[in-house]
Amino acid sequence: MVCVRYTYVTAEKLGEYSYWGRLAWYYGGGYIQVLPNTSATLQQVLVQLQTDQWIDHGTRAVFIDFTTYNPNDNLFAVVRSGVKNFVFPVAVRTNLIQVLVCIRLVAA
Secondary structure (H helix, E strand, O other): OOOOOOOEEOHHHHOOOOEEOOOOEEOOOEEOOOOOOOHHHHHHHHHHHHHOOOOOOOOOEEEEEEEEEEOOOOEEEEEEEEEEOOOOOOOEEEEEEEEEEOOOOOOO
């Protein structure tokens, strides 16, 4: 049973679009957990998610989205990593990585 603190958020509210995986459509909504950026706090959150049984037999997919910036090359990497369809004996892993260049506009 999922803890009551986790509530469903629609794709519209998240500003997400449908996503085609190898096995099915994922409609962009779901249960969201923002992960902290420090390792000690991240470990606490992950332990709490496991305690609350956040991932269970009804889970179809888990996605982790993050962005990282390389100031030396002025590049952003936008990453969506996922594990899908926990029903089969083997889960399907996917990664989508987009590299974006920042262009500095200079007014004349």
